[in-house]
Amino acid sequence: MIAFSHYDTSLLLQALLRTIILSVGGGLMGVAGAVILTALRLSGGKVLLPLRLLAVAYVQIIRRIPFIVTLYIVFFCTGMAGVDVSATVVAIGSIGLIAAAYLSEILHGGILTVPVEQVEAALTLDLPLWARWRYVIVPQAMSAVLPPAIGYLVLFIKDTALASQIGVVELSQAGVILSGRGLPSAQVFCAVLLLYFTISYPLTCLSRLLEKRIAVH
């Protein structure tokens, strides 16, 4: 067993940090985007119809394009438009774009599980709009939304590995670099996979735990 030198370890840890930044940043953007998309999809009236269709089309289409292609499109779009941002920002933005689509599906589905009678009862009680959402719809929808949403966060952590393709030195790229330095590939990739596992597995467990909790109720 050949030990990693100080420089190798620090590269690996910095790459791990970069992977976490990408996941958290992309996940947060995704949540924000999902709320907007879902609000549009649930909106009524004729004025918002084009936006509603656009939101549905966005969710349907973006989930059918490989993440790496989305990443390239965002990367070269910002390049062509002359927007000067770092590859990390591009990667976070791309993860945010797909995360918004997937999370919106979950959020939309979760809100639809709340029985109509509940909303009608809230309307009868003359609850204002914010109270209807805050005390009636959101608490009930969350039980259907949270477990799969956390499960999908694990998916986005794994998608960050593709950010290496636009030049972000994250965990999987660090593995390639270390392997190129002449370190034994088997050990390097074991370390990389193990690090991914240590950030993904707790979330998987949390998702499963929440699912069980809810099943008990």
Added chain:
Amino acid sequence: MNRLDFHPVLVRLPYLLGGVWITILIAALAFGLGLSLAVLLVVVRFENRGVWRRMSRGYSTALTNTPQLSQIFAVFYCLPLMGVMVSPFLSVVIGMTLNAAAYLADILGAGMSRVPSVYHEVALTLGLNRRQTYLRVILPHVGRTMFPALANHFQIMILGSAMASIFGVEDLTGRAYDIGSTTFRILEVMLVTGALYAVLSFALAGIFMLCRRGLERMV
């Protein structure tokens, strides 16, 4: 800002479309091999109560919590060290197979736990042995009930096969990247490629829906 120019891409469209078949080939090969491996994993999970069962569970946990790209990298860099020389195409197929087996075993496992225990009893009464019970009763039933989940995973694998381009395989994304680097119209070619993937995915969704109707009629 430059203007988009799709002409150089459209001229090379036949070459790009040829990549669609390679994409489908990679996904189909890895799905088929992964499903065979998954059947083994899941039968072990239900038949064995000891260390093998735990290993089968551990396999799924380990491979579903790490990125497929890193897994393919590991295969790509480690197989040659073990003296096994394989083409990039095969490395990708092997990596995707190992990954798919983990997910498909979880899907089949969920289906197996929902098979009514009467099925096992009836098979026993009919005098079927363990192998016949699985091959003729349990697995066909699981295949039918879990068809939507399996089809969905195939769609995910079509998208995942785009990673093959990173290893130099000429699948749809790989060919797109080639065209991009010869024509310098990479944004245009990626937009067309994205549209092609979306069309492919919608087409597959349609085919799977027909299959599902056929399956439902069979029952």
